[in-house]
Amino acid sequence: MLAKVKSVAVFGIDAYLLDIEIYIATGDMPYVAIVGLPDTAVKESRDRVKAAINTSGYRFPHKPMTINLAPADRKKEGPAFELPIAIGILIATGQIGIQDVREYAIVGELSLDGRLRPVKGCLSMALKCKELGIKKLLAPSENVSEAAIVAGIDAIPVKTLADTVGILTGSIPAIPHKVTVEEIFKESGSYDVDYADVKGQEHAKRALTVAVAGNHNLIMVGPPGSGKTMLAQRIPTIMPSLTLEEALDTTRIYSIAGLLNPGQSLIATRPFRAPHHTISTAGLVGGGSFPRPGEISLSHHGVLFLDELPEFDRKTLEVLRQPLETGSITISRAMSSVTYPASSVLVASCNPCPCGFYTDKQRPCRCTPHQIQNYMSKVSGPLLDRIDIQLEVPAVRYGELVADREAQSSDDMRKKVLAARIMQKERFKDLLANHGQEQGIMVNARMSSKQVKKYCILDKPAETLLHQAMTDLGISARGHSKVLKVARTIADIDESQIIKIDHISEAIQYRSLDRTLWK
Template structure:
């Protein structure tokens, strides 16, 4: 006699192959990733394939704890998670939520997910969703690829709503999302009126050139440099006000247009320095690295090819205080970005191009 036994820990539902969409970020560009979960008979195991890094591999423990603490059952079978395309390296914890959703689908604890939806977010052990960097870049590519809705952590909903023509659903916890998928407690999309009233706060700088008294020749030089976005060098004795005047320079630069603000916000989001309470960068960046900075810290690079200070100062000001103290190699590496307004970083692991239009 042949018996079709139900999957252990799935309330009698048969396991099926499930898939959902998420996104990855390489450089400043996003890529749509398909998450596939297969639950099959065998000894309990949880494997993730598709070039995952350490943070993605650790998603196994986060997803397991989040499912149990959200009132769901974790399947005690052989679980295989595939992140496609398999030749694209996956980094970061943003895959936690789509993996959990696919496991719920495969085990029958959730019937279906909305068509054209993308899931992004890191899970805490109690099932809540944490801040995830790179949301703006990932939502942008989802919109460009034709997806109509994204589910993101509540703390990142305002950042995601900067992208037009896509519905953003703020998710505070895995249980919150499960109730929405079961049509028990639907999530209301956030409004896309974040741009309204933003211009009122764009012109308030902590250091304003209008507050500087004297130094008329230096102030005139700042005005000429700001008008043409020219480079400027200060030379004078200590205490003459060189650093103060340089910090006041962003206050006389033109306000950033919407496109420029989105460019800067995307850079800060990908680099993980965007404040969750301030989802949109409206003021011109002002970066002042110490003279002990390395070449990779100034231009960009490292193991994950992160943006450097010249990219973080895009559309703003890069101030090199005590210029002669900087490493000669680091200063020479500024030659090409100053001319081309972009910097290309090539390593064995890959090549990325970052914007670098600064003064």
């Protein structure tokens, strides 16, 4: 007999429809053949499915059986197809009768006793079901919350193989899981930290405000204990709140990586990722035989923080150059390639020398010039050129720590960011209307050379100062573009359409470190 069941598979961050066909032939020599480019985990499904069917009160057939996963030209991975395979076997053997099984998409991993385990990528699966017009999705109860976020889909939770059979045959009511997006954002959209906790460092806070307002990459250089990590950890608190579309994008990546908590529906806050400096290239940008998203994709719409930047492997850092420019990372393999989104703010920090006190006026530096040069040369010039703002963070003095005055809070900084973002949204509205959000530009850091020329209009004193800085400091052509983009953001914060000398002066100040400490 032949049975067909619909399921959904994931490739990259997208999903595609999977038709599972079960054919049971006549014969006395039992075997199970799984075809359609299955990986090892899929091939092992035959044993788990057999045990789950038998322990759930049904009978696994001892006959020749062929299980086809279509389309056959795409490699299948993971155990998410075990539940639909089991349902297909029960239908093909006549143990259950279901009239409308093709109205459902079914996903789930089976344990040996018939209970269901969670699967990865359920949100992407639900979005594909909506696109294809499939109204009902049967998914493990641990995953159903993320699937229920997608409007127009009945995400039905199931805990066991027997429950699934009951829902499909009508003996158990199919009750879709419901979530309210507004409540999720209200409950999970806040942060536990605030810039009001940071004493002093008002100059650094100003630079961070500029960085977030224009989505500019930033590096902080300063001695140990100056608060670089503390400053970086609070950057998401001054970023604009996630939109639903951004939250869905981020949640899809975390779902595919298996990093969502059980029952979690949506990531409602900006991600902050801080990988250790021993991370591999694949861990940072993604990779593997079946490509998985790396830290740069997990920080999509948020912050990627690289503490102690010179301690990272230089070859690992160099792979960041392309995604920093394009906002995406493509992982190519012999038979396929996967593109993951990677639009985040890169924030790095480091000491000015191996001992950390090269710029500290209170504590002497014990490093030789050769040691300092070797330490700083671990970060290449081309990578530094892609970092818009280079900020020196001095040590905080005792008087600032014990001062009773109120520190600038995240809310104060965020108001300036939002005002600048409004100006940028108005500036780029025609571009967004023509190309959509993915191809359009919403922040100054993403401007092309053409947009820089069009929107970065300088008055005469500012133009004179920039020319002098280019000559005296030896700023590269890319550095020149970065200065203009940062100056444009500073002018937006001041609600000025023209870039003035104060804006250019501040932007040039943020490019000074690579001409002093880094040489």
